[in-house]
Amino acid sequence: MNAKSVPSAASFTARPAVWVVAWLVAWFLARLVLEGATVPTWGRVAAALAPVPVAAVALLSIVRSARDLDELERRIQLEALAIAFLLTMLLLMTLGLIELAVALNPDDWSYRHVWAMLPVLYFAGLAWTRRRYA
Amino acid sequence: MKNRLKVLRAERDWSQADLAERLEVSRQTVNSIETGKYDPSLPLAFRIGRLFGRPVEEIFIDGGDQ
Numbered sequence: 001m002n003a004k005s006v007p008s009a010a011s012f013t014a015r016p017a018v019w020v021v022a023w024l025v026a027w028f029l030a031r032l033v034l035e036g037a038t039v040p041t042w043g044r045v046a047a048a049l050a051p052v053p054v055a056a057v058a059l060l061s062i063v064r065s066a067r068d069l070d071e072l073e074r075r076i077q078l079e080a081l082a083i084a085f086l087l088t089m090l091l092l093m094t095l096g097l098i099e100l101a102v103a104l105n106p107d108d109w110s111y112r113h114v115w116a117m118l119p120v121l122y123f124a125g126l127a128w129t130r131r132r133y134a
Numbered sequence: 135m136k137n138r139l140k141v142l143r144a145e146r147d148w149s150q151a152d153l154a155e156r157l158e159v160s161r162q163t164v165n166s167i168e169t170g171k172y173d174p175s176l177p178l179a180f181r182i183g184r185l186f187g188r189p190v191e192e193i194f195i196d197g198g199d200q
Contacts, residue, residue: 071174
């Protein structure tokens with residue numbers, strides 16, 4: 001059979017996985033450099049921004065991969081993103097409201113902590129949506 | 135929406151993977167259509183019709199607004 005093969009959900013996550021791993025490595029390396037006290041300011045800024053281009057390539061790879069998906073998998077991704085968006089809005093609104101009442105500790109609730117919750121919410125949405133169509 | 139996809143596939147002795155490959159979709163898509171969890175787009179429905187040599191309305195049964 002010569003029909004064009006359609007990538008499964010597994011290959012969708014596998015292809016950009018290399019870039020996502022590179023992104024995480026860059027992020028941890030940046031944190032490592034930034035925790036070193038002897039690094040000058042320009043070095044700290046460069047280290048802080050180093051993961052950004054890697055993250056951009058990883059995200060672009062995810063978008064490219066999504067174009068090859070079949071119609072059901074696209075719907076699953078769309079619903080997962082919609083769930084993640086709504087949960088993110090809820091999370092940020094909740095944090096904003098709590099912040100009106102009490103000062104949140106920036107060591108626990110700064111942007112660098114909150115952004116990491118967004119992929120978690122996306123994967124939660126993805127798991128829920130996949131179960132719906134399984 | 136109900137459909138006769140599973141019956142038509144069984145008549146040809148195709149697995150879900152076989153049908154998925156012929157339709158250029160994932161096996162999960164075929165499974166979701168067969169179980170009625172997902173209604174295919176119009177282009178995919180026509181592709182299914184062409185593959186089985188039957189009109190779309192013979193494969194997909196309109197249950198009305200449920």
